[in-house]
Amino acid sequence: MNQEDFVSAVRQWLSFDTELAQLQKQAKDLRAQKKELGMLVMQEMENQNLTLLDTGSTHLRIAKSNRKQPLTRKFVEAQLAQLFGQNTEAYKAAEDSLINNRPVKEHKELKAKITKQ
Numbered sequence: 001m002n003q004e005d006f007v008s009a010v011r012q013w014l015s016f017d018t019e020l021a022q023l024q025k026q027a028k029d030l031r032a033q034k035k036e037l038g039m040l041v042m043q044e045m046e047n048q049n050l051t052l053l054d055t056g057s058t059h060l061r062i063a064k065s066n067r068k069q070p071l072t073r074k075f076v077e078a079q080l081a082q083l084f085g086q087n088t089e090a091y092k093a094a095e096d097s098l099i100n101n102r103p104v105k106e107h108k109e110l111k112a113k114i115t116k117q
Helices: 003-047 072-082 088-100
Strands: 052-054 059-061
Touching: 072 088
Parallel strands: none
Antiparallel strands: 052 059
């Protein structure tokens, strides 16, 4: 790749980056509005005891799911203390092993930082 092609590629990348940032801001605003309206619709559906709302081309229903919370150091400590009881050395070693030996995944990406002039 010659210098001219490189400069062109950088300019095009920066243009795409700027355009994507604008589109992401628009998407963020739309998601916020959708969430707000969704809460209103869901509240009204619950008030009217509706389990399914048929709009013709789309069916809306309230989907409930249970998700496990992330493991925190405090939770791991409490659970290991409960399992190991008075054997504090064993549960401290297990805790340290769990917390400190988690796999780390490296992720690379090109980022642009807009400098103020």
